[in-house]
Amino acid sequence: MAQQAAQHMDPALAEAMEHDHTSTGQPHRKVLMWAFLGSECMFFGALIGAFLVYQNSHAAGPDRHEVFSKIFLVSIMAFVLLLSSFTMVLGLAAARRGDQKMMTVWLLVTAFCGLFFIGSQGYEFYTFVNTDHMTPRTSNFAASFMILTGFHGAHVTGGIIWLVSVVLLVRLHPSQKKLPITKTMLPKFLSILSGIPQRQEGETLEPRPRHRRFTAFVRRQFQAPAPAAPVTSLSVEEYKARHLAEERILNVEIVGLYWHFVDIVWVVIFTVVYLFSAGAGK
Amino acid sequence: MATIAYPIPGILRRPTSTAGVWGWITTVDAKRIGVLYGVTALIFLISGGAAALVMRLQLAAPDNTLVSAGTYNALFTMHGTVMVFLFIMPINAAFANFLLPLMLGARDVAFPRLNALSYWLFLGGGLLLHLSFLTGGAPDAGWFSYANLTEKPYSPGHGIDYWILSLQILGAASIMSSLNFIVTIINMRCKGMSFMRMPIFVWIVFIVSFLLIFSMPVIAIALVLLTADRFAGSHFFFASGGGDPILWQHLFWIFGHPEVYILILPPMGMVSEIIPVFSRKPLFGYRAMVLASVFIAITGFAVWSHHMFSVGLGPIANTYFATATMLVAVPTGVKIFNWIATVWGGQVSLKSPMLFALGFVGLFTIGGISGVMHSSPPSDLQQTDTYFIVAHFHYVLFGGGMFGIMGGIYYWFPKITGRMLSDGLGKLHFWLMFIGFNVTFFPMHFVGLNGMPRRIYTYTEDMNFGALNMLETVGSFIMGASFLILAYNMWKSFQGGEKAGNDPWDANTLEWSIASPPPEHNFDEIPEVRSERPLFDQKHPELAHHPPAAHAAAAHHGHRHIHLPAPSYWPVIMAAAVTIAAIGLIYKNYPVFGIALGMVIVTLYAWVKEPVFAETKE
Numbered sequence A: 001m002a003q004q005a006a007q008h009m010d011p012a013l014a015e016a017m018e019h020d021h022t023s024t025g026q027p028h029r030k031v032l033m034w035a036f037l038g039s040e041c042m043f044f045g046a047l048i049g050a051f052l053v054y055q056n057s058h059a060a061g062p063d064r065h066e067v068f069s070k071i072f073l074v075s076i077m078a079f080v081l082l083l084s085s086f087t088m089v090l091g092l093a094a095a096r097r098g099d100q101k102m103m104t105v106w107l108l109v110t111a112f113c114g115l116f117f118i119g120s121q122g123y124e125f126y127t128f129v130n131t132d133h134m135t136p137r138t139s140n141f142a143a144s145f146m147i148l149t150g151f152h153g154a155h156v157t158g159g160i161i162w163l164v165s166v167v168l169l170v171r172l173h174p175s176q177k178k179l180p181i182t183k184t185m186l187p188k189f190l191s192i193l194s195g196i197p198q199r200q201e202g203e204t205l206e207p208r209p210r211h212r213r214f215t216a217f218v219r220r221q222f223q224a225p226a227p228a229a230p231v232t233s234l235s236v237e238e239y240k241a242r243h244l245a246e247e248r249i250l251n252v253e254i255v256g257l258y259w260h261f262v263d264i265v266w267v268v269i270f271t272v273v274y275l276f277s278a279g280a281g282k
Numbered sequence B: 001m002a003t004i005a006y007p008i009p010g011i012l013r014r015p016t017s018t019a020g021v022w023g024w025i026t027t028v029d030a031k032r033i034g035v036l037y038g039v040t041a042l043i044f045l046i047s048g049g050a051a052a053l054v055m056r057l058q059l060a061a062p063d064n065t066l067v068s069a070g071t072y073n074a075l076f077t078m079h080g081t082v083m084v085f086l087f088i089m090p091i092n093a094a095f096a097n098f099l100l101p102l103m104l105g106a107r108d109v110a111f112p113r114l115n116a117l118s119y120w121l122f123l124g125g126g127l128l129l130h131l132s133f134l135t136g137g138a139p140d141a142g143w144f145s146y147a148n149l150t151e152k153p154y155s156p157g158h159g160i161d162y163w164i165l166s167l168q169i170l171g172a173a174s175i176m177s178s179l180n181f182i183v184t185i186i187n188m189r190c191k192g193m194s195f196m197r198m199p200i201f202v203w204i205v206f207i208v209s210f211l212l213i214f215s216m217p218v219i220a221i222a223l224v225l226l227t228a229d230r231f232a233g234s235h236f237f238f239a240s241g242g243g244d245p246i247l248w249q250h251l252f253w254i255f256g257h258p259e260v261y262i263l264i265l266p267p268m269g270m271v272s273e274i275i276p277v278f279s280r281k282p283l284f285g286y287r288a289m290v291l292a293s294v295f296i297a298i299t300g301f302a303v304w305s306h307h308m309f310s311v312g313l314g315p316i317a318n319t320y321f322a323t324a325t326m327l328v329a330v331p332t333g334v335k336i337f338n339w340i341a342t343v344w345g346g347q348v349s350l351k352s353p354m355l356f357a358l359g360f361v362g363l364f365t366i367g368g369i370s371g372v373m374h375s376s377p378p379s380d381l382q383q384t385d386t387y388f389i390v391a392h393f394h395y396v397l398f399g400g401g402m403f404g405i406m407g408g409i410y411y412w413f414p415k416i417t418g419r420m421l422s423d424g425l426g427k428l429h430f431w432l433m434f435i436g437f438n439v440t441f442f443p444m445h446f447v448g449l450n451g452m453p454r455r456i457y458t459y460t461e462d463m464n465f466g467a468l469n470m471l472e473t474v475g476s477f478i479m480g481a482s483f484l485i486l487a488y489n490m491w492k493s494f495q496g497g498e499k500a501g502n503d504p505w506d507a508n509t510l511e512w513s514i515a516s517p518p519p520e521h522n523f524d525e526i527p528e529v530r531s532e533r534p535l536f537d538q539k540h541p542e543l544a545h546h547p548p549a550a551h552a553a554a555a556h557h558g559h560r561h562i563h564l565p566a567p568s569y570w571p572v573i574m575a576a577a578v579t580i581a582a583i584g585l586i587y588k589n590y591p592v593f594g595i596a597l598g599m600v601i602v603t604l605y606a607w608v609k610e611p612v613f614a615e616t617k618e
């Protein structure tokens, strides 16, 4: 079937498709990300192993039950980071719908959750050093803990920069319509100041009840993309445009894979490092 | 529909020319990168080989004083590190880069710029390691650099820092190139090439790439911990600070044992390609070969403590690791029998590639058998840290690895350069190397069992090691001379060797279906494959179970311009920035480190923003 269609295809289209063809049908970059995450498991595995070896070697410094007895903040951190996995999913769904605005919002919310996590971790380290008098020189327990969580924190930081870069690369791309600021920011600013709602051109004035608007908005966040036309019916230009759009969605999907992985690693660290220590001390 | 190709402003435009030195520096063509890997590895081989010959001269006579004990320590450290990381691994990568796209029927690897970055990082790491010589103080703690030796109080100089950071860079380079190979193999097989129709060499590169991405992170983390010890005052491996030096051994060998398979499997793959061609038979037990390789790779992660029997891990650990190690002999034996069965009853032609391949099978078997001997802890306790071990792993890595690699060079050199190597000189090379090798390493079994320890710069007269050591030194120089013949053979071939043509060996795999050297785009028409011997099918349609599609053998349909990714400046700039950052870190020169790191980040963005094809004015 597909082969028959391919024979009647525009040769230029066939060539463009051959260029993007992969044996599995999955894009190269996605396969690369999965393989890379496999490799990352071993990085974290070795660090967690080192921590398990040294978790009771606290020397003259505080032991782990002491240090991890207060796990309120770190529980909040874990919750926020897991929440960010959810917002990441919503960001990808928005990208798939072609809803750039909500994509930007969700990706930035995700990045903000990451920022909260890093900030809290910074505060946590600060209290370890200043209140518990625990530095990498204090004991092997402290050093292995700090290297493990620091390595994870570096991953979160990298993820934040990546998320913001993905948003910027899309928003600053020359394909974006460049409206003058008087047409974009100014009316919004004025409407916020005056309290008069901003009206889009051509928008119907029929008001919808507030709760209906809200449920419609929520439902839209989970919407799947509209079914696409079969490739063989496209012109080369249309095919290339669609491919470009797919590549942009892929950018979001890949940073999403990375982000989910970093979150899952935190679940393991939270359990092995914090929960086991907090529970086993008494 | 309006145009969608927006001009993306770059700081540096993608170059368009592939000519001259800049063409090589900015190249993203896997074949050229393969050649760069190969040439660089052969140059580093001179460095590693010279270190070996100086060591042999020092050991030629008892109480010799050619080099000091300290220099000798640096020599064996550099010899091991260079041969493992700067010769065998990169030359395997050279073959993989050159052959993978050709064997898969692809135009390039999946990520051409990442491939270039892997090469330039490898070069940066290799130069960094050698820079330690010039700055006074090469690393001298052995290639596995056991703690406590590597801690600041025992190695106060910069040698270990150079070793740590160059290994870190080399590791990153291998992870990148392995990821690239994995994606290439998963995603860029030509039509009809299912996994079970891939050439055995491709299979082995696939397996080795997984070994690399899973084992390299472990040494990377071990090196990070060691860096923290040396730079930040922690004491992970420092016994007097409460650290556990044994943890280093565990982490090192969790990497180190798979590493041995990373070194030896690609030569096995080359030999598995060579033997069928020169026996005029298909490879015996293709599926068994694939499964044996997968099994070897998996068990590779479960046997590391056989390097640590003398630590005293206890009877349960020792029993487990001994049993698991002996188990590895089973798939390895399957391979050896498969090679023998391939030769059995074939029309064997003893050209130089075949001689090296057969040399591989024989010598590797000897190395494998001595390996089974010290997989048993009681026996190992007698042999560990003696020359018996040196003999064992040189039979595996030189008798196996080097002979396989030389076979690969003689076999694929005509494809790479378009010209044949002299077969007569090749045979001379083989026999000199074979004799020199055995004269050097076979006596080491005896001096080792008689108690001569490794890594000791001299011995006394009354130990009676003198005569055999002198013999070993003579053998090592015979081996050295054999490499001069290879160099002369290559030089002569460049001077006007016999033209190779497409398929000088009457081979089976796709790389021989195209011109030698292959054109930049590899295939005019992407081939279609019906078995694991696609070229054989094309040449003998009457014998094939599934005759190849008509168009595969037919001439290409007129001229067609094939778009290839344009060269790029960023890989080499990125690698330079990383290497400079490492040097800044070694000397704790944080401004240099910071600026170089900033350069890495800028390069990353430039890399992402760079279009795939050169910007052309239309």
Ligand SMILES: [Cu+2]
Residues within 6 Å of the ligand: B256, B257, B260, B303, B304, B306, B307
């Ligand atoms: Cu081993």
